[in-house]
Amino acid sequence: MLTSSFSRAGILMLIIVLAFFVGWEIHLRNKGIKIAYDDGESLWADKRAMVYEAADKATVFIGSSRNKFDLDIATWQKLTGDHAIQLAIEGNSPLPVLADLAADENFKGKLVIDVTEGLFFSTSPKNIAEPSKRVAYYKKRTPAQRFSFLVNHQLENGLVFLNKDHLSLNALLEEIPIPRRKGVFALPNGCPMDFNPCNFERQCIMTDRFEKDTTIQKQVTGLWDFYRSVSKDPPANAAKTDSMIAIIHKDIDKIKARGGKVIFVRSPSSGPYWEGEQRGFPRALYWEKILATTGVNGIHFKDYPAIDHFICPEFSHLKQSDAIVYTQNLAKILEQEKGWKFAKSPITSN
């Protein structure tokens, strides 16, 4: 018999908390929300630890968000037999991750570097802060953090409400329509939940609703406009670009000297975004220059008819059906034209 008020309160607490979260989970699932994973430093570090897999059985991808949307990992793995290790970080430069891999004597594998010029050649310290933080986290993560990650993974596998970006207490409070304070930097409407849910392999897949609903798509294109309008980055002058390319060259040479393979990829963009990128980062001054200076091969989407025609719903990332086609062709180009070897041949397995 429960004589203590603490015991009775404890039982009541258990009932209320269980009822609340069962109800909340059912409500979210009825709204069509699917499982998504917290794509923070723990998940990134988990993937970072996999780069030592044998070079003929794995490929590492670094870059920005386009890599995360455009590479369909299931397709890649089915076609090539290679494990795709996704280390791209959205909205950031891949250069700190490249430097980390270059400095790691044990990394000797295949590396695909996505070039989104606005981020890749950015001079803003903000665009290297998050990758640097993740690299530092990977190097310092404790046994306790690793174990917590494993438990968290099991919970995220089964619970929709575990979605820090969109369903945490702070994210829910952000939904309250409170007038903006004048002069404060704030995103116009935040990033919609349907745009970038992330799976455990760190692939972002737009939801069906996002692909169909132009209102939500406009919310994201509005974000791109906003970022462009508030960007205070100094324009990368030729000298700065040259010094960045020199550093990249050194890093790539270190990987190649150990037997690693490296390639640059320029993933598709479309509409006004692609037009703006052409104006801001003329191909000859950036893409061609980095290939020529580093002596590394590149795949530019505009050079291949099979992948040059995609229309990105929000001008910058592929929807999943296009990502599958893009990935199939990327794997074939790598094997046929660039001489990459995979566990399976993408041509024969297609």
Place this chain on the structure above:
Amino acid sequence: MVFNSYTFMVFFAVMLFLHNLPLPWKVKKINLLIASYIFYAAWNPPFILLLWLATIVDYFVGRRLYTEPNKHKRKLLLIISLIGNLGMLVFFKYGTFLLENFTHLVNAMGMHYQPAKPNIILPAGISFYTFTTLCYTIDMYKRRSEPIRSLLDFSLFVTFFPHLVAGPIVRPPQLVPQFESPRTANHKQLMQGLLLVSLGLFMKVVLADSMLAEPANTVFNSKEALNGLDAWMGVLAFSGQIFFDFAGYSTCAIGVAACLGFVLPENFLYPYAATGFSDFWRRWHITLSAWLRDYLYIPLGGNRKGAFRTYINLMITMLLGGLWHGANWTFVVWGALHGFYLMAEKFIQDLKPKYALQENTVLETPIAMSGIAAPRFLKTLPSSNFLYALFTFFLVNVTWVFFRAPDFTSAWRMLASMFGAVHNGAVLLSNLSIIKVCIITVGMLATHWYMRNRRVLGVAEKLPWWVLGLIWSAMLILLILSQESSSTFIYFQF
């Protein structure tokens, strides 16, 4: 590992299970000791060697200190122990700081000296367990208590995981007798412990991390002079953040220990309801202030050598107390400000004897730094008490600027922003952030004032069970919804 992690939840569940098995008491103590080492090693395994070294050295030196009849040999043993304990602390915590200051000094003298930057990692909790072992050694030297007979009990006293990395700083008489006979929590104690763990996690995860960390970090990381409202909101946010972070940790520690049948000393008693600074130090990080009082302030002479020496002793104690918090001159200034406030309080008291001290009759064990309390004229009416508490809170907030700012430039810029010396300062915080800080600060002050002479379990016991159940549910729902896990406690870095 940290309390707010899945790893700890699994670890704690296993520990509760093992501790409640029908095993001999010695086996349970060995379980607790092994678990405590796992708890520590889960952060950085090699540093467990330091913990072992401190435990072994202090156990054997402590016994010899107590039994050794030769005065000189005893002094020598004490010095060896102090050098061992404080040497490790100085090397790991202050090594870089000392080298930087030495470099500045010799360069200022015209000698060019640029040493390589040392890469010293601070072992978690070293300040806490060093103070735990130091008090044992000093007690043995002074023969204040009997030496601990069993190495197992001594190791467990030093390492017992609830207090190991961030306190409360325990004394041997508070914990060691509890190891002598079998202890498990009864049903009520277990539920009380779980309530305290829930409350501590709510304070840490929901209030400190989820609600207040972002506005505090935004303001204190700014390189620009700020609008006055933003500066004040940032300082208030930090004021709440550090309280909820540290008091949350202590509450968890006490709760975890209670679930296993042990009692740890209280570490926080609603410090923002303090009327004056001696009262503040009775309520903030109580076990540290008591340690500093007993092992530093009183040995320096306390208030027994006249008013002037009392002032000096107060200042020395607070300066070292400041330095204990971190290897940076900003912490020393933080300590100096507290020392100055304590001196001012003492000065007012000495100046006007008619404002005799009003002893605090509620706290069972007065542990004020100097034994002084707020002047009576400020304490006669409840309303003036409250105003005095608000004034104390205001001054405490000023000190937090030095505690949180990374350097003096940032601290002065923040103070200038707070006190209207900046025009057209940067506007950083959203309305939502300001609303959060205001609601939590008002709620915190009201709660501290209401609870200043009460204890949380006493209040909880008097509530109707269903009201307690509702409050407990709300805390846990918000805790789970926060989805903030595994962030480090601020005091781990001290």
